[in-house]
Amino acid sequence: MFKSRFLPEPSDPEALVSVPSPRRAGPVGVLLVNLGTPDAPTAGAIRRYLLEFLSDPRVVEIPQWIWQIILRGAVLVRRPSKLAPRYKDIWLEQGSPLLVYSHHLADGVAQHLEAQGESARVALAMRYGNPSVANAIDDLRQQGCERIIVVPLYPQYAASTTATAFDKVASYAGCLRDQPEFRFIKRFNTLPAYIDALEQQVRQYWAKNGKPQYLLLSFHGLPRVTVEQGDPYHRDCMETAQLLRQRLGADGERVHVTFQSRFGAQEWLKPYTEPTLREWARKGVKSVDVMCPGFLADCLETLEEIQIECRDAFLEEGGSQYRYIPCLNGDPSWAAGLAGFIRAQLGGWV
Template sequence: MSLFASRYLAEPADPHALAVDPPPRPASAPGVLFINLGTPDEPTPTAIRRYLAEFLSDPRVIEIPQPVWQVILRLFVLPRRPHALAPRYKDIWWEEGSPLLVASRQQAEGVQQELARRGITVHAELGMRYGNPSIASAMQALRDAGCERILVVPLYPQYAASTTATAVDKVHEYTRRRRNQPEMRFIKRFPADRGYIDALVHSIQAHWQQHGKAERLLLSFHGIPRVTVEQGDPYHRDCMETVRAIRQALGEDGARVHHAFQSRFGAQEWLQPYTEPTLREWARSGVRSVDAMCPGFLADCLETLEEIQVECRDAFIEEGGETLRYIPCLNGDPQWVRALADIVQQNLWHSP
């Protein structure tokens, strides 16, 4: 059989057909699939357009009837939005590449190394829900490594249908075409996990030790439409669990903690209070200094490095505020990597 023919049979054109899997291999160590949202391959309009076309075509992200939404997306959003976003992505791009991709890889590789130090062998791979590396390519790499058991770890502490659920959907899209499916486990949420909260609080306290304490600490989460919560999405509940846990861990300084929701898209009502209007209101009322953190993002990205650190800071100062300092995401912080390794270890199988 030619190489072309074998590839064609392995991934048939019919999306409902089963793939031809290779002969079973001896079982190896468990696989761990880390999943984050995704990022453009580069900060250019072409790459951003390709990324947005996939991201905004997900019906779990945009809950508008697809025939209507695709007209809006193709005629109005994609021709304009990528050009507006390109300079913003370029400004936050790290030397090693997209911050979200670089930091997510640090976490995945760090967990594998940390578990190895504990005498636990796993094969770790990173997949992005949108863009590269894809979930399918990461799953295939784990299967090629002989992983018969795979733990899926969406890098979202708070569960939402538009983040965790769609990542799980994509994993099932891959496995439903396999004749020889792996055994699967999924981590759904960890909004008040002790290690996660301790890493956040350590980051806050280290920032305060270096810069002093601002009058208020704003925890800004990504927003979702309010109607989705009314229909049963537990995201708001999870965010409030994180807020309560941080307040409690900070002790007396917990009184400084407030929360808000950012990144509103479209005309419908989203979870409130909204981040930028809250900051503007605080400045007008006499608040002069704010520290801001985004605990729902485990890796820095456009929404943290540009929207909070630049746009929201400028809005706060414009209304009379003096200082808005952004506390970075956990990224590859060693304490967080150890805490994430704990979460993974707790959910692994006890035997190979």
């Protein structure tokens, strides 16, 4: 009988194959991803942050060879020093508001998952800046997480926010030999727990301070062309606004929607926030409350642009009362709602 010299005889001890021990599933990793923030309110830190943020082709959709000349020239030379005083005005003792409040939310989600008996580890990452996506994934892997659910902290989907967070996770995973298993959350703009939290935020504020003539929901803007090319962001925003309007019942008639944070010369989603406030004041509107449902944590765009610049514009045109309703931040009821939503997405994993 033919015998291969490459196969040992059954009696050979080297032929005995050891049986591996059962593979342990380990805890599930929960990766919360927010946009990002400079490490400090200084021109140097802001410049580093803007270089990473504005170099993302999903954020600025013009040919990179053209854009990089503009970015590294006029933008990064002038803009950081202009932004530094604005960041300093909103900076907290613990650091950037966006980072501080995002950590509060992450801690709350972790506590609720633990209270529900889930074997889960929660890590926070920033798409741009620190803590980085790579470091957060490494941290979860070191804790034994071979399954990670990625939750971008954007209720409404946009390619320039949610999609680029997915891109970053996938890019880093492409460098790993032993990749974790991933699940991705695309949106939660109609999630009942999210709408509940927004309604509660509004009603509690009105119970304490009284109702305004109008409640303005200011969402972050996008270039109009991105929506025309298929981005569902505008629809997502309007769905959120409609559900909140319904929840507020008769007070839903006070709700209006605008878009903020224009950048560049092209047309963005309309109506624009500051021009709308100016027009209202000129037409005799005296009291307005503004909230930003698309932001889960307060940041420069809410605390400076909306709370200060838009207030000044409204009062300058004759308005009398302008109030900003804070983001959900680390609100315990919202943390519980988000934890419940995440838990529901873990079917088969836990």
